[in-house]
Amino acid sequence: MNTSVPPSARTQVKRAANYASYDPALLHAIVDAAWVCHIAFTDAHGTHCIPTACWRIGEHLYIHGSNGSRMLKSLMEQDCCVTITHVDGIVLARSAFNHTMNYRSAVIYGRFALVEDKRVTLEAFMDHLAPGRQAQVRAGNDKEYAATTVLRIALTEAACKTRNGPPNDDAEDMGLAVWAGVLPLSEARGTPVPAAECTVEAPEHVRRWGA
Numbered sequence: 001m002n003t004s005v006p007p008s009a010r011t012q013v014k015r016a017a018n019y020a021s022y023d024p025a026l027l028h029a030i031v032d033a034a035w036v037c038h039i040a041f042t043d044a045h046g047t048h049c050i051p052t053a054c055w056r057i058g059e060h061l062y063i064h065g066s067n068g069s070r071m072l073k074s075l076m077e078q079d080c081c082v083t084i085t086h087v088d089g090i091v092l093a094r095s096a097f098n099h100t101m102n103y104r105s106a107v108i109y110g111r112f113a114l115v116e117d118k119r120v121t122l123e124a125f126m127d128h129l130a131p132g133r134q135a136q137v138r139a140g141n142d143k144e145y146a147a148t149t150v151l152r153i154a155l156t157e158a159a160c161k162t163r164n165g166p167p168n169d170d171a172e173d174m175g176l177a178v179w180a181g182v183l184p185l186s187e188a189r190g191t192p193v194p195a196a197e198c199t200v201e202a203p204e205h206v207r208r209w210g211a
C-alpha cells in the first residue's frame with residue numbers, strides 16, 4: 001500500500017506536507033490513543049465543533065449518545081469532519097517564530113451511519129475504557145439501550161500529520177545563547193480514587209490504571 005497518496009482531494013496535506021501520512025496503521029494508533037474526538041458539522045444555527053467520546057472497531061470510528069442528541073441527529077444527515085489531536089511536546093526554538101509543537105493528529109471526513117448492533121459496539125467501548133469491566137458491571141437493560149444511539153464513520157477518507165523532534169532553527173540563530181529543545185507533554189494516569197461507599201477490592205483494570 002502506498003501510504004503517501006491521499007484518498008481524496010480534501011485530505012491532500014499541503015502545509016508542512018512532510019509531516020503527512022495516509023498510513024492506516026498510524027491512523028488506527030492515533031484513534032486508539034484517543035478518549036475523545038472533535039466533530040465539526042453545520043446546522044441552521046451555524047457551524048459547531050463538539051467534543052465527544054470515541055472508540056475504534058476495525059475500519060470505523062464509533063460514537064454514542066442520547067437519541068435526543070442534536071449532534072447525533074445532524075451527523076446522520078450530512079458529511080462532517082472528525083479531528084483527533086495528541087500534543088506530545090512544546091518545541092522551544094532559539095527564535096520566537098520557529099517555536100512549534102510535537103504532535104499526532106488525524107482528520108477524518110465522511111458521514112456517520114446508524115449502528116444496529118448496539119450491544120456489541122458499546123461493550124467494545126467499555127473494553128476501550130476499562131478492559132474486563134463489562135463482565136463485572138450491571139449490563140445495560142432494554143430501556144437504556146433503546147434510549148441510546150450508536151453511530152460509526154468509516155476511516156477511509158482521512159489524513160494524519162505527525163511532528164516529532166527538536167526545533168528547526170535558522171542557521172543564523174544557532175549561535176544565540178538561548179535554551180532550545182523540547183518540553184515533553186503526555187497524558188498521565190493518576191491514582192484511582194474509590195467512591196466513598198465502595199468496599200469492593202479494586203479489579204485488575206483499576207489496579208493497572210496507574211501502572
Ligand SMILES: Cc1cc2nc3c(=O)[nH]c(=O)nc-3n(C[C@H](O)[C@H](O)[C@H](O)COP(=O)(O)OP(=O)(O)OC[C@H]3O[C@@H](n4cnc5c(N)ncnc54)[C@H](O)[C@@H]3O)c2cc1C
Pocket residue numbers: 010011012013014015016085086087101102103104105106107159160161
Ligand atoms: C497540536 C497542533 C498545533 C498546531 N498549531 C498550529 C498553529 O499554531 N498554526 C498553524 O498554522 N498550524 C498549526 N497546526 C497545524 C494545523 O493543524 C494545520 O495543519 C495547518 O494550520 C495547515 O492548515 P491548512 O488547512 O492550511 O492545511 P492544508 O495543508 O491546506 O490542509 C489540507 C488538508 O490536509 C489535512 N490536514 C491539515 N492539517 C492536518 C492535521 N493537523 N492533521 C491531519 N490532517 C490535516 C486536512 O484533510 C486538510 O483539509 C497545529 C497542529 C497541531 C496538531
